[in-house]
Amino acid sequence: AQTVTQSQPEMSVQEAETVTLSCTYDTSESDYYLFWYKQPPSRQMILVIRQEAYKQQNATENRFSVNFQKAAKSFSLKISDSQLGDAAMYFCAYRGFAQGGSEKLVFGKGTKLTVNP
Amino acid sequence: KAGVTQTPRYLIKTRGQQVTLSCSPISGHRSVSWYQQTPGQGLQFLFEYFSETQRNKGNFPGRFSGRQFSNSRSEMNVSTLELGDSALYLCASSLVFGSQETQYFGPGTRLLVL
Numbered sequence: 001a002q003t004v005t006q007s008q009p010e011m012s013v014q015e016a017e018t019v020t021l022s023c024t025y026d027t028s029e030s031d032y033y034l035f036w037y038k039q040p041p042s043r044q045m046i047l048v049i050r051q052e053a054y055k056q057q058n059a060t061e062n063r064f065s066v067n068f069q070k071a072a073k074s075f076s077l078k079i080s081d082s083q084l085g086d087a088a089m090y091f092c093a094y095r096g097f098a099q100g101g102s103e104k105l106v107f108g109k110g111t112k113l114t115v116n117p
Numbered sequence: 118k119a120g121v122t123q124t125p126r127y128l129i130k131t132r133g134q135q136v137t138l139s140c141s142p143i144s145g146h147r148s149v150s151w152y153q154q155t156p157g158q159g160l161q162f163l164f165e166y167f168s169e170t171q172r173n174k175g176n177f178p179g180r181f182s183g184r185q186f187s188n189s190r191s192e193m194n195v196s197t198l199e200l201g202d203s204a205l206y207l208c209a210s211s212l213v214f215g216s217q218e219t220q221y222f223g224p225g226t227r228l229l230v231l
Binding site for chain 1: 148150159160162167172217218221222224225
């Protein structure tokens, strides 16, 4: 079974600085999808960024970018110019590819990010 | 476009009771998945529905069930509630069925079982 590991239970960053959240996963598949979701105190899970395993180029969304290392099974999230609104729990998630089907999202345990003013 | 909506947002029940939670997907989305979130177990997949049919099921007892209606709205039911069922229940919708689809989450229903 696929597993997702987030080794940093908590991280903190100064406003306007850059922070990187780590995520590793275990899979024997070659095709899959990776996601970072953000869950602020309101509990609404918000999609931050998505990466397809077959794409070598790292995904970016404004201040958010990933470092996808397929061979190392690593998928880290970099947040640049951190803002107070970035404070949240961040979940890394894996979804396997299923021809004609659908696989569930497998989540890591999360990293709580604090942004200090 | 409105996001995923879940009702009720908060619920308090006692052991042995049953509960029904509702999820309305984003307009046009036809696939709905349910997840349970607890501090101890994290986020765990319950089931996925598409075209009124359950397509995937997680490792939960039969007390957990769900269904999807023709308008893509979904309900999940938990019978004979146990204390351990206290959790945040998240619903997610996607356009169609398939791993290539991104799931968008609702705000969740927080269930407390006393």
